[in-house]
Amino acid sequence: MRNSLADVVAAGLRVLDAQGLENCSMRRVAAELGVQPSALYHHVPNKQSLLALMADEIVLGVGPRVTAAGAAAGDPRRLCVDLREAMLAVRDGADVVATATAFRLGRSRVEDSLAQLVGFDGARTLLLFTFGHAQSTQTHRQAAALGALVDIADPAVAADAGPAAPGEPEGVDVTRPVAPISDPAADLDASFGRGLDIILAGLAAAARPARTALPVR
Structure with missing residues (x-):
């Protein structure tokens, strides 16, 4: 067949x-x-066209929510969260969707939806942040799966930490314990949400009319 x-x-x-x-x-x-x-x-006609169709399929379920009355509920934050989750659900999905968008392949339906809510420049800013964060997240997850992440709190890593900081006495033990840091994987989702909030707050502030300063008497 x-x-x-x-x-x-x-x-x-x-x-x-x-x-x-x-x-x-x-x-x-x-x-x-x-x-x-x-x-x-x-x-x-070519691989690029196939990748564009694959990108469309990856983000197929991403779009404005529809209310009980049948109206589209515009929420740029939710759109970006859904887009990131859709890309992360497929291996290298963020790379495929970001590439298709960068080369203007596919329908760019998500970008059109965002542009209606926050304008073209706002939509591009949100998309670039979402793509970059998703790509970084996928890289981290793949590295973790391969066991390639290094725990800087490991004494073996601390032993290779290099010379003491300027001002420390000669002969300082560079194998001293290194304070552990939180696992980046545990904060990836939260950091994405914080970044979205910062961008959306900036867009909202830019959209507000400037206040005219009262003359000083």
């Missing part, structure tokens, strides 16, 4: 989730479908 465009996009997402963006090639997507790579070009 001949594959549809939806089949090709679904296969691309499976390859992405299994092997990451770096290894998500047209050849591997074709192999996932059991066809020759040339068969994919009946549906998409």
